[in-house]
Every structure is written in C-alpha cells, then in structure tokens.
Amino acid sequence: MARIAPLSGFPEWLPQGRVVEQHVLDVLRHTFELHGFAGIETRAVEPLDQLLRKGETSKEVYVLSRLQDADPAGQRDRGEKQLGLHFDLTVPFARYVLENAGKLAFPFKRYQIQKVWRGERPQEGRFREFTQADIDVVGSGDLPYHYEVEVPLVMAEAFGALREIGLPPVRILVNNRKVAEGFYRGIGLSDVEGVLRQIDKLDKIGHEQVATLLVDQCGASEDQAKACLALAGISGSDTSVIAEVRALAESYGALTELLTTGLAELEALMVAAGRRAPGVVVADLKIARGLDYYTGSVYETVLVGHEQLGSVCSGGRYDTLASDGKNTYPGVGLSVGVSRLVSRLLSGGLVTATRGVPTAVLVAVATEETRPVSDAVAEALRGRGIPCEVAPAPAKFGKQIKYADRRGIPFVWFPGEPGHGPADAPATSGTALVGSVKDIRSGEQLDADATTWEPPAEDLHPRVVPGSGTGQ
Amino acid sequence: MARIAPLSGFPEWLPQGRVVEQHVLDVLRHTFELHGFAGIETRAVEPLDQLLRKGETSKEVYVLSRLQDADPAGQRDRGEKQLGLHFDLTVPFARYVLENAGKLAFPFKRYQIQKVWRGERPQEGRFREFTQADIDVVGSGDLPYHYEVEVPLVMAEAFGALREIGLPPVRILVNNRKVAEGFYRGIGLSDVEGVLRQIDKLDKIGHEQVATLLVDQCGASEDQAKACLALAGISGSDTSVIAEVRALAESYGALTELLTTGLAELEALMVAAGRRAPGVVVADLKIARGLDYYTGSVYETVLVGHEQLGSVCSGGRYDTLASDGKNTYPGVGLSVGVSRLVSRLLSGGLVTATRGVPTAVLVAVATEETRPVSDAVAEALRGRGIPCEVAPAPAKFGKQIKYADRRGIPFVWFPGEPGHGPADAPATSGTALVGSVKDIRSGEQLDADATTWEPPAEDLHPRVVPGSGTGQ
Numbered sequence: 001m002a003r004i005a006p007l008s009g010f011p012e013w014l015p016q017g018r019v020v021e022q023h024v025l026d027v028l029r030h031t032f033e034l035h036g037f038a039g040i041e042t043r044a045v046e047p048l049d050q051l052l053r054k055g056e057t058s059k060e061v062y063v064l065s066r067l068q069d070a071d072p073a074g075q076r077d078r079g080e081k082q083l084g085l086h087f088d089l090t091v092p093f094a095r096y097v098l099e100n101a102g103k104l105a106f107p108f109k110r111y112q113i114q115k116v117w118r119g120e121r122p123q124e125g126r127f128r129e130f131t132q133a134d135i136d137v138v139g140s141g142d143l144p145y146h147y148e149v150e151v152p153l154v155m156a157e158a159f160g161a162l163r164e165i166g167l168p169p170v171r172i173l174v175n176n177r178k179v180a181e182g183f184y185r186g187i188g189l190s191d192v193e194g195v196l197r198q199i200d201k202l203d204k205i206g207h208e209q210v211a212t213l214l215v216d217q218c219g220a221s222e223d224q225a226k227a228c229l230a231l232a233g234i235s236g237s238d239t240s241v242i243a244e245v246r247a248l249a250e251s252y253g254a255l256t257e258l259l260t261t262g263l264a265e266l267e268a269l270m271v272a273a274g275r276r277a278p279g280v281v282v283a284d285l286k287i288a289r290g291l292d293y294y295t296g297s298v299y300e301t302v303l304v305g306h307e308q309l310g311s312v313c314s315g316g317r318y319d320t321l322a323s324d325g326k327n328t329y330p331g332v333g334l335s336v337g338v339s340r341l342v343s344r345l346l347s348g349g350l351v352t353a354t355r356g357v358p359t360a361v362l363v364a365v366a367t368e369e370t371r372p373v374s375d376a377v378a379e380a381l382r383g384r385g386i387p388c389e390v391a392p393a394p395a396k397f398g399k400q401i402k403y404a405d406r407r408g409i410p411f412v413w414f415p416g417e418p419g420h421g422p423a424d425a426p427a428t429s430g431t432a433l434v435g436s437v438k439d440i441r442s443g444e445q446l447d448a449d450a451t452t453w454e455p456p457a458e459d460l461h462p463r464v465v466p467g468s469g470t471g472q
Numbered sequence: 473m474a475r476i477a478p479l480s481g482f483p484e485w486l487p488q489g490r491v492v493e494q495h496v497l498d499v500l501r502h503t504f505e506l507h508g509f510a511g512i513e514t515r516a517v518e519p520l521d522q523l524l525r526k527g528e529t530s531k532e533v534y535v536l537s538r539l540q541d542a543d544p545a546g547q548r549d550r551g552e553k554q555l556g557l558h559f560d561l562t563v564p565f566a567r568y569v570l571e572n573a574g575k576l577a578f579p580f581k582r583y584q585i586q587k588v589w590r591g592e593r594p595q596e597g598r599f600r601e602f603t604q605a606d607i608d609v610v611g612s613g614d615l616p617y618h619y620e621v622e623v624p625l626v627m628a629e630a631f632g633a634l635r636e637i638g639l640p641p642v643r644i645l646v647n648n649r650k651v652a653e654g655f656y657r658g659i660g661l662s663d664v665e666g667v668l669r670q671i672d673k674l675d676k677i678g679h680e681q682v683a684t685l686l687v688d689q690c691g692a693s694e695d696q697a698k699a700c701l702a703l704a705g706i707s708g709s710d711t712s713v714i715a716e717v718r719a720l721a722e723s724y725g726a727l728t729e730l731l732t733t734g735l736a737e738l739e740a741l742m743v744a745a746g747r748r749a750p751g752v753v754v755a756d757l758k759i760a761r762g763l764d765y766y767t768g769s770v771y772e773t774v775l776v777g778h779e780q781l782g783s784v785c786s787g788g789r790y791d792t793l794a795s796d797g798k799n800t801y802p803g804v805g806l807s808v809g810v811s812r813l814v815s816r817l818l819s820g821g822l823v824t825a826t827r828g829v830p831t832a833v834l835v836a837v838a839t840e841e842t843r844p845v846s847d848a849v850a851e852a853l854r855g856r857g858i859p860c861e862v863a864p865a866p867a868k869f870g871k872q873i874k875y876a877d878r879r880g881i882p883f884v885w886f887p888g889e890p891g892h893g894p895a896d897a898p899a900t901s902g903t904a905l906v907g908s909v910k911d912i913r914s915g916e917q918l919d920a921d922a923t924t925w926e927p928p929a930e931d932l933h934p935r936v937v938p939g940s941g942t943g944q
Binding site for chain 2: 005006011012015018021022033035037039041042044045047048060064065066067068081084095096099100103105107110115117139144147275276356357358368371382385386387388392393403406461
C-alpha cells in the first residue's frame with residue numbers, strides 16, 4: 001500500500017470545512033443570479049496554443065497526455081491538438097464567446113465557478129488547484145462604461161453578504177488604465193506597459209527601488225519617476241481623489257485628453273460606489289495589474305487586516321476580450337479567489353460551521369426488526385424538508401445519542417407511541433409516526449409527531465458563523 | 473487567430489442547457505442532504521500509482537506534466553510523483569478516507585459531485601470529461617447490510633424528483649454478487665470472475681456467444697453454461713424472483729450457504745424497495761459489473777425507453793473500499809452519470825428551460841442621466857430576492873422590450889410615477905420606486921411599487937419543464 005499523504009498545493013477540506021466553502025459558493029451564486037448573470041461552465045482543457053496566448057501565466061500550464069501515449073509528440077504526429085488545463089476562467093470564456101457568438105445575446109452577463117490549475121510553487125494562499133468564481137459582461141462591438149461600475153458593486157454586495165459569517169471587511173481598490181496611461185504620456189513617458197510593470201512592484205520592493213527601475217528600464221528622468229510615484233501615492237474613498245490627480249497632472253502640465261476621460265470614468269465609479277457601497281470601494285492610483293491587458297478600470301480586493309494575503313478578487317476592463325477578425329468583444333469582469341479566501345477563513349479560525357453533516361435529526365432504532373418504523377419517521381420528516389438519517393444499529397440509546405453528538409446532529413428521535421415501548425406500533429400505522437424527540441444539547445425531550453414537528457429554523461441546516469480566531 | 477472548434481468528448485452547454493444541468497445537480501444535492509450525506513470535494517489529481525491500482529480504467533488516465541518540464545521522466549528524476557486526473561470519484565474518496573480516517577466519524581456518509589476524465593474514444597453518452605454525482609457510505613471495520621438497501625432508495629427518490637421536469641422513469645437493476653458466486657460455485661464453477669466477465673457481455677453479444685465463451689474460457693460444461701444463462705435470465709420487481717432463483721439452484725443441487733445469504737439480502741432489498749419505491753427497483757440476475765471488485769449488492773440504472781444509452785447510475789458494495797493495513801473500510805455507493813443524463817435530456821428535447829438567464833425583471837432606462845433611478849428600482853427588487861438587471865442603454869422602449877424578449881425575461885419595469893414621465897422622480901425619493909411593470913408575454917401593464925410588487929412564483933426563477941421531444 002503506497003503511503004497516503006496530502007499533495008502540496010492541492011487543498012482539500014474536511015466535511016466541516018466544505019460546509020464553509022459551499023456556503024461561500026452559494027452566496028456568490030445567489031448574488032450573481034440576483035444581478036442577472038447566467039451560470040455557465042467550460043471544459044477544463046483548452047488547446048495549448050490558446051493557453052499560450054496569455055504571456056506569463058502560460059509557463060505554469062499543466063499539459064495532458066494519455067497514459068498509453070505518454071510522449072506528447074506522438075499525439076502531435078497524429079494531428080491531435082495538445083491539450084492543457086486552463087489556468088483561469090477568462091481564456092476559456094473568451095473562446096466560449098467566439099464559439100457560440102451566434103447563439104448568445106449581447107451584452108452577455110455570465111458567472112462561472114470552477115477549478116483552475118497552475119503549476120506554481122505552492123505558498124500560503126497560492127495553490128496549484130483552486131476554485132475561481134468569475135463574473136464578466138461582454139459586449140459585441142461595444143460595451144458601455146456603466147458595466148465597469150456594476151461589476152465591482154456586485155462583488156461588494158457578495159462580500160457584504162459574507163460579513164455575517166465572519167468574513168472581515170473588504171476594500172475593493174480601483175484604478176483606471178486611462179488615468180495612468182494619460183498621465184505617463186502627459187509627462188512624456190511612452191513605455192506605458194513598462195512603467196505599469198514597475199509600479200506593480202511597489203508593495204514588494206518599495207519606492208526607492210521602483211524609482212531606480214523607472215529610470216534604468218523605462219527611460220524616465222528622476223523628475224518623471226518622482227511624478228509616477230506621486231500619482232501612485234494617491235488614494236481615497238471619495239471623489240476628492242479625482243481633484244488630487246487633476247491637480248498633480250496640472251502641476252506637470254500633463255492633463256491629456258485620455259487622462260481627462262479616465263478621470264471622468266473613475267469619478268462616475270466613485271460616485272456610484274459612495275451611494276451603493278459606502279466605504280468599500282477605494283480609488284488607489286498604484287493599482288497597475290501590470291501583466292494583464294486591461295484598457296480601462298482595474299480592480300484588486302484586500303481583506304482588511306489580511307492585506308499580506310494578496311488580492312482575493314481581481315479583474316478589469318478589456319477592450320478586446322475576444323476577437324474573431326470580423327467582430328470584437330470587449331468585456332469587463334472580476335474573479336474571486338475562492339480557495340484563497342476559504343483557506344484563510346478556515347486556517348485563521350475566522351469562521352466555523354455548526355456541524356459537518358446536513359442531518360438535523362437522527363432517528364434512533366430500537367431493534368433491527370423495527371427499523372422500518374424508524375425509516376417511516378425519517379421519510380415523514382424528509383417529506384417536509386428536514387434532513388435526517390436513521391441510526392446505523394439498534395445499539396443502546398446512549399450510544400445512538402453519542403453517534404449524533406459526534407457529528408453535531410442536534411436532535412435524536414425515539415419512535416414509539418408516547419408511554420409505550422418504541423416498537424409497539426407497526427410501520428404502516430399512523431401511530432408509528434409519533435414518538436419523542438430529544439434536543440441533545442439541552443437534554444430536553446418532548447413528545448412529537450413526525451408529520452408536524454419541526455426543528456427551530458436555525459437548526460434545520462448547518463450554519464456558518466464567526467469563529468474565535470483573529471486570523472492574524 | 474486559431475480556428476475555434478468544439479473538442480470531441482468535452483461537452484459544454486449553452487446557458488439554457490446549463491440551467492437544466494444545474495437543476496439536476498441541485499435536485500441531487502438536495503436529496504443527498506435530506507438523507508444526511510455530507511458533501512465533500514477531492515482534488516482532481518492523484519498520484520499515478522494510486523490510479524493504476526484499478527485495472528482496466530487506468531489505461532484511459534490523463535497524465536499531467538508541467539509545460540516547462542514536458543518530459544515526465546524529468547519530474548520523476550527529481551522525486552516528484554507523477555500525477556494523473558482522476559477517472560472516477562471512488563478511488564479519490566478511498567484515499568480521502570484513509571488520509572483523514574482519524575478525523576471522520578464512521579459510518580461516514582458522503583456525496584461528491586465533480587468532473588472526472590477518461591481518454592476514451594468519445595461516443596454518444598460517452599465523454600472524455602464528464603460530471604459524476606456519487607453517494608457512498610463507508611464503515612470502519614464493518615458496515616451493516618441495510619446501507620445496501622438505503623443507497624439505491626436514495627437514488628430512486630432523486631430520480632423520482634426529476635420526473636416532473638421530464639426525466640423518463642428509471643429502473644434500478646439490482647443483483648448480489650453472493651447470489652452469483654454462490655450459484656456458480658454450487659454448480660461446480662470456480663472461475664467466478666471469469667464467468668461474471670462473460671455474463672457482462674450478454675446484452676452485447678447474446679446468449680449463444682456467451683455460452684461458447686463460458687465453455688471455452690471458463691472451463692464450463694455445456695450444462696453448466698446453460699445453468700449460468702438460466703440464472704442470468706431471471707428478473708422481476710417483486711420477491712417472487714427469490715423463489716425462482718432458489719428453485720433453479722435446488723434443481724442443480726446448488727443451494728450453497730453463500731447463495732442462501734445472498735438471497736436473504738436480495739429479498740430484504742426487494743421488500744424495502746416494494747414499500748418505498750414501488751416498481752423502480754428490479755432484481756436482474758444478469759447484472760454482473762464484471763470489471764469492478766464488488767462483494768455484495770451491485771446496481772445499474774436504465775432510463776425506460778433509452779436503454780441503449782447504457783447505465784446512468786451504477787455501483788455496489790465493496791468489502792474493501794480502502795485499507796491501511798490496520799483497518800479495513802467497507803463501503804457501498806452509487807454514481808450518477810450526470811453528463812450522460814443531461815446530454816440525453818437536452819439532445820432528445822426531453823426537457824427545456826423556461827429561460828437561459830436568472831433575470832425575472834428588466835428595469836428599463838429612460839435616459840443615461842436617470843440610470844440611478846433604474847438602479848434603485850433594481851436594488852429594491854433584489855432586496856426581496858427578485859433577480860433583475862438594468863437595461864444596457866436608454867434605447868427606445870421597444871428595443872428594451874426586445875432585449876428582454878430575446879432572453880426570455882418575462883417582465884419589463886418602467887420607472888417613474890404613474891401618469892408622469894419616467895424620469896420625474898429623483899433616485900433618492902420614495903417615488904422613484906413606483907412605476908409600471910409589463911408582462912411582455914401578455915402585454916398587460918400595471919402600476920407597481922418596487923418595495924411591494926412580486927412576480928408570480930413560477931416566473932421568479934427559470935424553470936425546467938418537459939420538452940416536446942420523445943428522445944427516441
């Protein structure tokens with residue numbers, strides 16, 4: 001027997017942890033659907049040539065080969081396309097849009113919750129297999145700016161709904177590529193992508209080193225580098241940020257048309273966010289997302305008090321999410337790193353599930369012969385939506401109660417007419433459905449009828465509630 | 473731009489198809505949870521040596537390699553385990569049980585709904601990537617027989633709940649390895665696995681050829697082969713089947729202890745099934761599942777009228793689902809082939825979704841300046857659980873209605889105080905939340921208040937309903 005051990009970077013949860021993850025997924029799905037996003041799934045694999053189109057990340061692709069044919073070259077010789085596992089949900093979505101363009105109605109709003117794979121070195125919050133939950137809106141030909149306002153507000157609502165289980169507050173940090181590009185060009189820098197790439201490193205290597213890199217690698221003067229860092233230093237949660245950027249640009253004579261457009265967009269976002277999600281959205285001019293091909297708004301999201309975890313929800317606007325030569329499909333979207341979020345919630349003890357099983361009631365069994373009586377009780381309870389299971393064996397009732405206790409099942413049902421032995425009533429008679437039910441937490445035991453009794457609403461399903469941990 | 477084309481064997485659904493699949497998954501999950509099964513997920517990959525333990529299927533494994541390191545041998549040289557994608561959910565579940573045995577409570581009831589991959593030649597109903605929905609009960613050391621009765625009845629309930637959307641009736645075909653093995657040994661055949669493998673081919677190659685193979689490959693006499701085929705010919709949905717098998721065995725002097733035990737088990741299953749799922753469970757003595765290591769009950773499930781699709785839900789009892797040398801974990805489980813089921817429901821036109829978007833209400837936009845009024849209406853509706861979206865642009869109302877119509881959205885909301893223009897009320901005032909709502913199917917338009925109006929319950933979410941197709 002081979003030794004069984006976890007694989008680093010491939011997280012798995014115990015049933016109680018999965019209750020937490022499932023709750024997070026249910027809240028995300030519910031929120032996305034309330035906003036009219038249609039759920040789709042795409043296959044896990046894409047032809048390798050498609051995956052390699054997205055620069056950096058492609059180094060981390062897992063390539064597939066069939067065992068009978070372990071040499072991928074053999075496959076290629078037979079004209080089969082080499083396949084790899086998708087590393088995000090954007091590349092497959094773009095392909096899905098092109099493949100089905102004639103059958104979709106645009107603007108097309110979709111959500112997609114699936115696993116993705118990256119062969120990176122695993123670290124805290126960085127996995128080789130993880131779940132993403134994406135929303136995107138994609139247009140055919142054009143896509144109005146207001147969707148760049150909508151998508152972060154949908155996410156703000158989802159994160160808001162997760163506050164009650166113990167999720168720390170989030171800050172959605174927003175910027176606009178037009179502001180950055182407009183400013184850089186206004187002060188005379190033309191290597192916009194290069195500058196963004198350096199600014200992206202601010203949190204990691206600090207101001208001084210970024211300034212040096214801007215001078216050495218992007219052809220900036222010291223004064224230009226200083227201006228870039230001044231822009232990156234601006235942040236705030238109201239529209240005063242807009243005035244600040246405008247003033248900075250004016251002081252450099254850099255108020256380009258592109259910058260003006262970008263500032264108007266950013267202002268519209270801050271105004272709507274101030275009304276609909278006060279305090280959640282923060283304009284942060286150093287957000288660069290340097291490795292992605294965004295053309296308007298860009299977003300990152302941090303958990304307050306857990307900033308070192310990195311972004312838990314990122315995205316932005318692409319003018320060309322996809323293109324088939326004839327048509328261009330601009331899009332805007334955001335992607336929640338569900339595994340990163342859930343692993344922090346669990347490892348930090350920030351949340352806990354009231355139980356790891358769906359079962360609200362364990363129906364005890366008096367003897368193996370009267371199991372059908374217990375089955376009938378369980379069936380009556382389930383018929384009214386109450387999750388229950390029947391005890392595995394007619395053990396002493398103390399042992400059956402312990403079975404429930406170990407699993408966090410709050411109630412144990414003892415079949416049998418009150419005042420009579422548990423097995424007196426035949427399974428087919430109505431009296432089989434009366435008995436008594438014990439709340440094993442309080443010890444309270446009451447006569448009950450399986451056709452009418454209900455557990456308190458808060459005990460019906462496992463709940464996810466704040467834990468004792470600080471997660472720091 | 474590379475040509476975009478579907479990959480054979482990797483099915484994807486349009487949004488409307490995904491509504492159907494999601495409904496099937498929701499019904500399965502709900503049923504499993506009502507019966508106390510805890511949901512878990514396992515990683516998509518397992519070490520190759522684990523995957524190769526399960527004989528036949530292992531030829532179809534997809535092996536992973538990282539792109540930077542396309543030669544799997546390089547990985548091995550560095551001591552990294554070679555990984556493959558799982559081809560079912562049983563092998564990973566067995567590993568999960570061993571890995572977490574100390575933290576799980578036994579008997580452990582779990583459900584698991586995930587994708588699996590097999591590099592087979594794609595055919596109708598046979599995919600390279602597909603979704604399985606499994607339930608298993610696993611014990612530590614022992615597992616009472618009554619779980620072999622429970623699991624098919626849980627599935628019968630799930631399939632029953634899917635009847636209302638247009639799923640044809642199912643027949644869950646059951647057999648018991650102890651019956652088969654007891655009978656074969658009773659008539660003097662010792663190559664039990666060999667006989668099962670031949671009997672498994674009955675539907676494909678017919679009686680005559682199977683008889684020849686039993687003689688040629690399993691050392692059977694013609695009379696023994698005849699006896700095996702006579703046993704395989706017995707089937708029925710009540711306990712008369714038990715008497716029939718007993719009579720056959722007695723006529724051959726083959727009523728072994730093992731056969732008697734098996735018949736008692738099969739009888740218990742038929743009695744319970746007759747009570748709890750009348751007509752659904754059929755004892756069928758030719759069910760062999762020859763390639764799997766079952767030791768008690770075995771199950772296959774056919775859609776009535778679609779038998780040629782093959783089994784849509786199979787499984788059985790393993791005495792050794794997993795073992796770590798010290799402990800043995802017997803299990804019993806069933807696996808629904810969700811993709812096979814859904815692809816038939818869709819391709820046969822057996823079901824249809826009332827719409828492909830979650831949206832129940834499209835809130836119209838009069839002018840871009842009054843979009844916040846429409847946003848406020850949408851927020852009020854969503855606050856009461858009504859999925860809605862706001863129109864993409866302040867186009868003519870006819871065009872906005874067409875937007876809803878194309879997507880199957882039943883209602884369009886026109887903001888504005890009744891009798892006034894749509895933009896008269898400021899977004900912040902209560903009057904902004906009154907307006908009128910049009911059922912675009914009937915054309916009926918009524919004044920409404922977004923804080924109180926509700927769509928009819930049947931329009932709140934997309935529904936899955938029987939389609940017009942026969943699917944034959």
